[in-house]
Amino acid sequence: MKYILVSHGDLAKSMLGSAQMIVGEQEGAVAFGLYPQDDIESLKNQIREAIEKFGGGEDIICFTDLFSGSPFNSVVAMMGDFPIRHITGMNLPLILEAFMMRMNEENSAVDISEKLLEQAPHTFIDVNDYLMNSLEEE
Amino acid sequence: MKYILVSHGDLAKSMLGSAQMIVGEQEGAVAFGLYPQDDIESLKNQIREAIEKFGGGEDIICFTDLFSGSPFNSVVAMMGDFPIRHITGMNLPLILEAFMMRMNEENSAVDISEKLLEQAPHTFIDVNDYLMNSLEEE
Numbered sequence: 001m002k003y004i005l006v007s008h009g010d011l012a013k014s015m016l017g018s019a020q021m022i023v024g025e026q027e028g029a030v031a032f033g034l035y036p037q038d039d040i041e042s043l044k045n046q047i048r049e050a051i052e053k054f055g056g057g058e059d060i061i062c063f064t065d066l067f068s069g070s071p072f073n074s075v076v077a078m079m080g081d082f083p084i085r086h087i088t089g090m091n092l093p094l095i096l097e098a099f100m101m102r103m104n105e106e107n108s109a110v111d112i113s114e115k116l117l118e119q120a121p122h123t124f125i126d127v128n129d130y131l132m133n134s135l136e137e138e
Numbered sequence: 139m140k141y142i143l144v145s146h147g148d149l150a151k152s153m154l155g156s157a158q159m160i161v162g163e164q165e166g167a168v169a170f171g172l173y174p175q176d177d178i179e180s181l182k183n184q185i186r187e188a189i190e191k192f193g194g195g196e197d198i199i200c201f202t203d204l205f206s207g208s209p210f211n212s213v214v215a216m217m218g219d220f221p222i223r224h225i226t227g228m229n230l231p232l233i234l235e236a237f238m239m240r241m242n243e244e245n246s247a248v249d250i251s252e253k254l255l256e257q258a259p260h261t262f263i264d265v266n267d268y269l270m271n272s273l274e275e276e
Contacts, residue, residue: 007156007230008156008159008160008230009152009155009156009159010148010151010152010155010156011149011152011153011155011156011230013148013152014147014148014149014151014152014153015149015152017147017148017149018145018146018147018148018149018171018203021146021147021174022146022207033156036159064265065156065229065230065231066229066230066231066234066261067231067261067263069160072265075265076265076269079265079266079269085264085265085266086264086265086266087262087263087264087265088262088263088265089229089230089231089261089262089263090229091203091204091227091228091229092145092146092149092203092204092227093203093204093205093227094262096204113264113266114264116262117262117264120259120262121258121259121262123204123205123227124225124226124227124232124254124255124258124259125205125225125226125227126223126224126225126251126252126255127202127210127213127214127217127223127224127225127226128217128223128224128251131214131217
């Protein structure tokens with residue numbers, strides 16, 4: 001399983017870097033950013049090259065920063081040419097979970113995508129409410 | 139309304155930077171990272187100073203990268219001393235929404251937190267499923 005993270009600015013690179021601080025260095029994972037001076041074609045070319053380098057197959061998941069916008073659209077543009085999966089709205093808990101899940105080689109990109117989407121709503125927590133509820137339960 | 143983003147590594151700083159690429163430069167928003175060589179007390183001191191500089195009041199929301207871990211715990215440690223709000227699992231769509239929402243000065247930190255938590259599950263999208271459903275509806 002291979003992962004490609006794409007964002008405005010440094011977000012994707014930093015998310016990959018922060019994830020690796022926690023789970024250790026990862027092979028088969030790259031990140032690209034779109035900067036104000038860049039043109040979108042150059043970003044698309046970087047993504048295309050990474051997909052091709054990773055074999056261009058069904059074992060590639062692209063993660064983007066948010067729905068719509070150029071990083072998102074650049075990955076959508078690749079979905080016509082390659083059988084990749086694409087999840088948008090990435091956060092650190094989901095990227096970590098994605099790295100955990102690929103350790104089991106039986107998990108397909110579809111399996112991982114489904115599990116991540118199922119878990120996603122639980123990765124956002126209002127900590128004030130959480131602590132209040134924990135106190136009430138004691 | 140003031141925002142403090144805290145994460146492992148550069149993630150928080152890059153998320154703030156990428157958000158500003160989209161919504162423009164923002165006052166009253168800072169980001170801190172915990173790096174492998176850092177001790178947690180130093181991170182806590184940075185957060186404490188930022189909270190104090192922002193007035194130490196109820197109009198401060200801290201965003202952290204993920205539930206548990208040192209960045210999260212550093213903010214939790216501040217929650218005993220200051221009436222701040224704390225949301226964990228941040229992603230770019232939520233940070234952008236937080237910047238939008240504070241443009242209406244009537245929105246309190248509680249209002250913003252509630253709205254963000256309500257929206258959060260909708261910011262993660264499986265784009266393959268989304269496009270498939272869009273095609274079926276046509």
